[in-house]
Amino acid sequence: MNHVINVSQLEKKFGKHHALKGIGFKLEPGEVFGLLGPSGSGKTTTIRILIGELKKSGGSIEVLGFGSKEFTKNEYLTQIGILSDRSALYDRLTVQDNLQLFRRLYQVEESVIDRVLKDVGLYNDRKKKVKDLSKGMKQRVLLCKAIMHKPKVMFLDEPTSALDPATTSKIHEILEELKAQGTTILLTTHDMEEATKLCDNVALLDDGVFKEYGTPESLRLKYKEDTMHVMYKDGKEETIKRNVENKERLADLMVDENVLKISSDYPSLGEVFIKVTGRELV
């Protein structure tokens, strides 16, 4: 399998601060990979190295066959799409005029603008100036800018952070469509529901190190407690170990009229993160 992104033993030092301490991952075509970690864990640094904004201190990286020395070349930059809080728009220009500028830069057909604006639900707002848009609308224009040239790989740094639910779900929809078309996507997020929904694989990054790597489901299964959670109709709750000694007790509870719900303790990805790192993902 030819990997679209191949990162091995990646290190980044800022002076004495060791921000990335040898992380590695390989992404297949059409894979959505989520870098999850608290503030300061190294997510943005990883993306900035992959888009040529920062130089690595050690390790090797290849994206679409390009080595890290080529990440500032146009041949590379025209094959990737970037959405981050460093992505900018011209405030005093309209949505449409902003996209015209980027369209010329990418040398894509004019009809692309209407298509991407319709995709993100902003076609009717195309004549508005960017300065008059809401945060969610601006983010969708930035997404248009990032996808208009049909990049093979997308890098998204917290694409839905602090956005309303409707914009978030629109962005998710578009990312799912891009994935279905074979686009490889690397995203960072604090949002564990987002990661569980979108990502084929995730890495739990903590202080520049991958503490775990795998599918969201495999990580949730790995950290599953062997306990059953019982909720009674009167509001009481109980946790019972699932073992041979409790076999009859659990069987009785299944037909107990006072029981509202019995569920297995299956941790969310956020709970997995706390178990793995001993701290909240904030």
Ligand SMILES: Nc1ncnc2c1ncn2[C@@H]1O[C@H](COP(=O)(O)OP(=O)(O)OP(=O)(O)O)[C@@H](O)[C@H]1O
């Ligand atoms: N240009 C820089 N110069 C010096 N230190 C930096 C620089 N960029 C990042 N760092 C440091 O590297 C570490 C990782 O930062 P990074 O921005 O990658 O974290 P992050 O996981 O993206 O956090 P957040 O979720 O808050 O965006 C932090 O300790 C940060 O202070």
